[in-house]
Amino acid sequence: MIEVRNLTKHYGDKKAVNDISFTVEDGEILGFLGPNGAGKSTTMNMLTGYISSTSGQVLINGTDILEDPIKAKACIGYLPEIPPLYLDMTVKSYLNFVFDLKKCKLPRRSHLRDVLKLCKIDDVENRLIKNLSKGYKQRVGLAQALIGNPPVLILDEPTVGLDPKQMVEIRTLIKKLGKNHTVILSSHILSEIQMVCDRVIIINHGVVAANDTATRLSEKVSTDHRIIVRMEGERVAILQAIRALDGIKYVRADMEREPGIWEYEIEAEPGRDIRRDINRLARENEWNILMLKTMEMTLEDIFLKITMGEHIELGKGAAK
Amino acid sequence: MGAIYRREIGAFFTSSIAYVFLSVFYIITGFFFFLVNLGNSSADLSFVCLTMFIISILLIPLLTMRLFSEEKKQRTEQGLLTAPVPLTSIVLGKYFAALTVYAIAASIMFLYGVMLSLFGTVAWLTLLSNFIALLFVGAAFIAVGLFISALTENQVVAAIGGVASLLAFLLVHFAASLVGNYASLGWLQSILNFLSFYSRYYEFTCGIFNLSSVLFFVSVAVLFNFFTVRVFEKRRWS
Numbered sequence: 266m267i268e269v270r271n272l273t274k275h276y277g278d279k280k281a282v283n284d285i286s287f288t289v290e291d292g293e294i295l296g297f298l299g300p301n302g303a304g305k306s307t308t309m310n311m312l313t314g315y316i317s318s319t320s321g322q323v324l325i326n327g328t329d330i331l332e333d334p335i336k337a338k339a340c341i342g343y344l345p346e347i348p349p350l351y352l353d354m355t356v357k358s359y360l361n362f363v364f365d366l367k368k369c370k371l372p373r374r375s376h377l378r379d380v381l382k383l384c385k386i387d388d389v390e391n392r393l394i395k396n397l398s399k400g401y402k403q404r405v406g407l408a409q410a411l412i413g414n415p416p417v418l419i420l421d422e423p424t425v426g427l428d429p430k431q432m433v434e435i436r437t438l439i440k441k442l443g444k445n446h447t448v449i450l451s452s453h454i455l456s457e458i459q460m461v462c463d464r465v466i467i468i469n470h471g472v473v474a475a476n477d478t479a480t481r482l483s484e485k486v487s488t489d490h491r492i493i494v495r496m497e498g499e500r501v502a503i504l505q506a507i508r509a510l511d512g513i514k515y516v517r518a519d520m521e522r523e524p525g526i527w528e529y530e531i532e533a534e535p536g537r538d539i540r541r542d543i544n545r546l547a548r549e550n551e552w553n554i555l556m557l558k559t560m561e562m563t564l565e566d567i568f569l570k571i572t573m574g575e576h577i578e579l580g581k582g583a584a585k
Numbered sequence: 586m587g588a589i590y591r592r593e594i595g596a597f598f599t600s601s602i603a604y605v606f607l608s609v610f611y612i613i614t615g616f617f618f619f620l621v622n623l624g625n626s627s628a629d630l631s632f633v634c635l636t637m638f639i640i641s642i643l644l645i646p647l648l649t650m651r652l653f654s655e656e657k658k659q660r661t662e663q664g665l666l667t668a669p670v671p672l673t674s675i676v677l678g679k680y681f682a683a684l685t686v687y688a689i690a691a692s693i694m695f696l697y698g699v700m701l702s703l704f705g706t707v708a709w710l711t712l713l714s715n716f717i718a719l720l721f722v723g724a725a726f727i728a729v730g731l732f733i734s735a736l737t738e739n740q741v742v743a744a745i746g747g748v749a750s751l752l753a754f755l756l757v758h759f760a761a762s763l764v765g766n767y768a769s770l771g772w773l774q775s776i777l778n779f780l781s782f783y784s785r786y787y788e789f790t791c792g793i794f795n796l797s798s799v800l801f802f803v804s805v806a807v808l809f810n811f812f813t814v815r816v817f818e819k820r821r822w823s
């Protein structure tokens with residue numbers, strides 16, 4: 266279990282992390298979501314004892330990281346933002362080094378074999394790390410975190426810079442690891458966090474903006490009620506028909522994408538999924554739908570939404 | 586400590602720094618050995634020992650320059666500093682790796698001794714005390730070089746800084762003799778003499794084994810390794 270209490274880090278005048286508190290239960294995968302410069306890496310560096318906090322406390326399985334760093338660090342496998350790889354070593358000799366460095370007590374050969382297999386790097390074990398692709402390097406970085414089988418894994422943006430296929434592989438692996446590890450994973454990609462994590466902490470400008478289960482967050486930021494449709498048919502008629510639907514907040518058609526084909530931006534009331542209604546309209550009027558997609562929510566939208574939501578709740582509280 | 590020591594020894598040889606260090610060390614001392622000892626049929630190794638001392642100043646930074654600066658630059662230090670090991674053992678692991686390569690270099694002295702013994706008698710005891718002195722001087726110099734490597738992430742800066750600091754230790758000796766011209770500055774001269782690596786080492790080449798000098802070298806080594814540990818503690822808290 267990881268307990269973080271009022272963690273704060275100042276760099277000079279700058280507050281990189283400001284009064285963050287949360288706990289991660291055993292066997293939970295916690296997602297740390299925030300844009301660049303939010304303070305994700307700084308927090309993780311404090312959790313792993315790489316840097317000290319200005320104030321606040323970090324307990325790893327009950328051990329204070331600053332009071333008994335050796336004991337606390339022994340529980341953690343850390344993959345920093347830039348994996349700490351010695352480029353002139355082979356994968357195998359590097360992992361052997363990490364094994365010795367962590368004073369690992371497990372049977373060496375079988376443990377290394379397991380880790381190599383799990384991270385799918387057994388085919389490159391004798392290659393120099395500098396000759397590996399970015400995806401392989403990242404997996405070697407993950408492998409060094411797994412050496413010694415620590416109960417807590419802290420992974421700082423493990424999929425950054427990977428191609429989509431590699432991203433999926435790493436996510437699947439993390440999900441698998443989450444079954445018997447406590448994991449903290451940071452990312453600036455919403456969908457990644459939704460896919461992998463049980464619980465999400467959204468952090469911006471060094472403060473926690475939201476701390477919720479992944480499902481509840483998904484509901485909050487669901488965008489099924491905001492869609493873009495490209496439809497063939499008479500523009501005015503289409504606009505009228507859509508406006509006539511239940512619970513439409515606005516609809517507009519600003520762009521003629523192809524001759525006679527306009528793109529319609531539609532927002533319905535939150536929670537109302539209008540995709541089927543649009544389809545039905547098209548069928549009835551013999552309009553052709555050439556494209557339909559939900560509007561992606563950017564991180565910025567999410568922050569706006571979440572902070573606005575908080576204001577509303579605050580307002581309610583004050584009214585009581 | 587063992588893991589870091591073994592990795593560094595490996596890195597010294599795969600990066601060929603060890604080969605460069607050893608070959609330059611052997612070529613220069615070998616040159617003076619042939620010139621002074623074999624050329625003049627002299628069994629007195631003191632001059633060769635002095636050249637070893639001087640080139641140590643120029644070559645030791647080559648050994649120490651990358652030890653910490655490269656870790657910082659490649660961000661590998663994050664792996665070391667978040668591993669469940671004390672800072673001291675990280676610093677000492679690297680320190681003893683460099684000292685080992687240095688000891689391999691310095692032990693060439695015994696080969697020179699054996700070669701001389703073919704032609705005449707060799708003062709083995711003096712040679713041994715010379716070797717020990719050289720080892721302890723190196724121990725102090727390496728600690729200084731390692732400390733400087735911990736201050737920067739640029740190898741070249743670490744190397745130049747290392748040579749400059751070690752030269753400063755040598756200059757203390759000349760400053761002492763300069764100050765000696767003024768009777769009123771006697772106190773300063775004794776301080777400078779106390780700090781002079783050169784005059785302390787010179788005694789050994791003359792066959793005098795001075796235990797207090799050995800202690801002096803060891804203290805400098807301990808002090809600078811302590812400073813290196815402090816650099817990392819301080820950086821973590823900044």
Ligand SMILES: Nc1ncnc2c1ncn2[C@@H]1O[C@H](COP(=O)(O)OP(=O)(O)O)[C@@H](O)[C@H]1O
Nearest residue numbers: 276279281299300301302303304305306307308
């Ligand atoms: N060593 C440092 N010195 C000064 N400022 C820093 C340092 N490290 C990070 N920061 C600042 O702290 C903030 C948080 O950075 P970081 O934790 O790296 O964000 P993230 O990982 O979420 O992208 C940023 O504004 C960054 O500029």
Ligand SMILES: [Mg+2]
Nearest residue numbers: 305306307346
């Ligand atoms: Mg970061």
